Amino acid sequence: MVKTLRVYSSLFLRIGLACAFLSNSLQAFLAPNEFINLLNGSFVIHFLPVSAAEFVHFIAFSDGLVSLLLILGVYTEFVAIYAGLWLIGVMTTFGIHDYGDILEHIAFFSIAVYLVLNGSAVCSVTKTNKTI
Numbered sequence: 001m002v003k004t005l006r007v008y009s010s011l012f013l014r015i016g017l018a019c020a021f022l023s024n025s026l027q028a029f030l031a032p033n034e035f036i037n038l039l040n041g042s043f044v045i046h047f048l049p050v051s052a053a054e055f056v057h058f059i060a061f062s063d064g065l066v067s068l069l070l071i072l073g074v075y076t077e078f079v080a081i082y083a084g085l086w087l088i089g090v091m092t093t094f095g096i097h098d099y100g101d102i103l104e105h106i107a108f109f110s111i112a113v114y115l116v117l118n119g120s121a122v123c124s125v126t127k128t129n130k131t132i
Contacts, residue, residue, distance in 0.1 A: 007121065008122055009118075010076070010114075010115060010118055011073075011120065011123050013111045014071065014076060014120055017070055017083060017108060017111045017115070018066070018067040018068075019067070020108050021064070022063070022064065025060050025062075025063035025064035028057075028059045029060045032053065032056045035052075035056040035059060039056070040052055043093070044093045062086070066082065073120050073122075073123055076119055076120040076126070077115065077116050079115075080115035081116055087105050087108055088109065090105060091109075
């Protein structure tokens with residue numbers, strides 16, 4: 001029983017992290033002004049090679065793609081590395097303005113680290129099995 005749950009844990013965590021990225025993607029598509037305001041209020045705006053509005057389109061596309069790849073289980077470890085680096089960038093860019101937000105990002109980062117270390121064998125297009 002425990003072994004079965006361990007095998008499925010990567011699937012559950014993949015879906016959870018995918019939902020977080022899908023939510024962010026949809027929000028960037030549907031309410032881009034919120035993201036633009038966040039970017040305009042951060043130091044990162046000075047380093048972007050494109051406008052804030054164009055970068056928000058990139059965020060929406062990127063987060064949607066990460067979500068899809070996680071749900072399908074396509075190269076989970078590599079997608080999780082990208083997701084983890086992205087989350088570090090988000091936490092660095094926006095700092096600690098809202099403790100709930102930073103704790104949420106740390107939780108998502110922890111899921112990404114788990115997926116990097118353990119891969120995913122269940123319901124994955126590209127199966128890796130490091131947990132068994």
